[in-house]
Amino acid sequence: MLKRVFVAPDPGRARLRFATRAVLGIGLAVVVCGLAGHSLAGAVTGGLAALLALFTVTDATVRGQAVTTALLPAVGLPVLAAAAALHDQPVARDLTFLAIVGAGVYARRWGPRGHSLGVFAFMTFFVAQFLHATTGQLPELYVAVLLSVATAAAVRFGVWCYERRIPPAAAPAPPAGTGLARITTRQAIQATAGAGFALVVGQLVSGQRWYWAVGATWWIFVNTTSRGETLVRGFRRVLGTVVGIGLGLVVAVPVAGSAVPTAVLAAVCVFGIFYTAAVSYSWMMLCVTLLASLLYGLLGVLSPGLLALRLAETGVGALGAALAVLLLLPVTTHAVNDGWIQRALRCVHACTAEAAARLAGAEGADPAPRVAELEQLLGRVRLAVAPLVHPLNPMLGRKRRARRVLALLDDCAREIRGLVAVAADPEASHDARLAAACWRVEAAVEALTDGRDLPAHDERPQAGEPALAHLHGVERALAELAAPLRAPSRSPLVGA
Structure with a gap:
């Protein structure tokens, strides 16, 4: 797991920039709240608002990101007012919370x-x-949210807007549909039911910290599509929470809310949340759990018993999510994963074509955004097939073939990163064979996505031609993908 986090590819150091900017933006937001004379509650609210503004906004363009960021308070402030007004009306509060869960997923x-x-x-x-x-x-919480979102926006769109140079790829949307065939509709129903279970059982476990269980159910549903993905994510959330609680006992409890050590450790946790989110949900949850422990230390209520209670509530939330996806309108893995793989394969072709155009001197050709899109799509593929490659999956044949598919897609991505690096060299020249190789890549992708036989070719890369060598590497990986994707006894990427 350590290797996956710290050795995972980071094209353009995007994850490093993402995490560093988050520490800067959230830290400045908390400082601004402090300078405005806000209490600890105001600073915590502001810090969370800044974190969400920097973490969840993923529109394809900088302009789109700015619009979404500006809309956050318009949604958040009325919800904050409702939560405060219903503080002493538990039935109305709980029903409102569940309505927000369903609407948020939908x-x-x-x-x-x-x-x-x-x-x-x-x-x-x-x-x-x-x-x-x-x-x-x-009034204080309103001002904290507005100041913090504005501060985060100033950092994201003013001080450090690296997206203007390398536009980020849009977060891949789930497959469409109508009515109950629409996955988001099914998930909204599942999430509401799971959150309802977590709310009721969570209150039986603790009348004060029940919302932890609802939060666990909510975040397990975020960025998942199928039943298998949700179950695996629930397992990883519990695992990350267990390890995070262990670290909390060793780190947060001894610190006991001391301001300077807590601030330093909180900054490390924020960096970890943003840096690991794209590659390891367990590591991200470890950082979230430790950060929550530090905040409870600041509030003066942290204890080993409280951390044990958090684990229990997380387990309740994970159980609620699992029951919901297993029993209520389940979405099987095979209903979504083939679509993600096809989109990744088409993006492989788009990356090679854009890089070849760059080498040919085409004005405006820039493969960097395509590479960023490919990384996001590969992340979605890994999430989709995670149930098949999980250590607890007893279907060994499907597990082996699924791992082979992931390995070959990673080979494609590695060769494309190398090709893009060559294309970025201003002295690199265009070889006439690049166009032919790109055509073969396109033909291979079309054959894989349409179920046809891949065309054969005998050309081999020559020494001293790195761009052509990378393209041949992509061709080889695509050719080898045919076997695991078309296994005679149903593909390992369907039927989980």
Whole structure:
């Protein structure tokens, strides 16, 4: 797991920049709240608002990101008011919370913006429970949210807007449909039911910290599509929480809310959340759990018993999510994973074509955004087939073939990164054979996605021609993909 996090490819150091900018933006937001004279509750609310503004906004363009960021308070402030007004009305509060869960998941049908606004609405209600917010605190909390979102926006779009140079790829949207065939509709129903279970059982476990269970259910559903993905994510959430609690006992409890060590450790946790999110959900949850422990230390309520309670509530939330996806409108793995693989394969071709055009001197050709898109799509493929490659999966043949598919797709990505690096060299020249190799890549992708036989070719790369060698590497990986994708006894990528 360590190797996966710290040796995972990071084209253009995107994850490193993402995490470093987050520490800067969130740190500045908390400082601004402090300078405004806000209490600890205001600073925590502001810090969370900045974190969400930097973490969840994933529109394809900088302009789109700015619009979504500006809309966050418009969604968050009314939810914050409702949470505070219903503080002493538990039945109405609980029903409102469940309605926000369902609406937040359903909003994903409108793409990255709907996803961001849904997450912000949920987390605003969640933080109100975390802080036991009342109507008397609303003016301060409103100002904290507005100041922090504005500060995060200033960092993201002013101080450090690296996306203007390398536009990020849009977060891949789930497959479409209508009615109950639409995955987001099914997930909204599942998430609401799972959160309802977590809410009821969580309150039986603890009348004060029940919202932890609802939060666990919510975040297990984020960025998952199928039943298998959700179950694996629940397992990883519990694993990350267990390890994070162990670290909390060793690190956060001895610190006991001391301001300077807590601030330093919190910054490390924020960096870890952003740096590991794309490659390891368990590591991200470890960082989230440790950060929560540090915040409870600042609030003066941290103890080993509280950490044990967090583990119990996380287990309740994971159980609620598991029951919901198993029993209520299940979405099987085979319903979604083939689509992600086909999109990744088409992106492989787009990357090679763009790099070849760059080498040919085409004006405006830039493969960097395509490479970023490929990395995101490969992340979705890994998430989709995670149930098949999980150590607890007893179907060994399917597991082996699924791992082979992932390995070959990673080979494609590695060769493409090398090709793009060659294309970035201003002295690199265009070889006439590059166009022919790109055509063969396109033909191979079309054959794999359409179910036809791959065309054969005998050409081999020559020494001293790195771009052509990388293209041949892509061709070889695509040719080898045919076997695991077309296994005679159903593909390992369907039927889980």
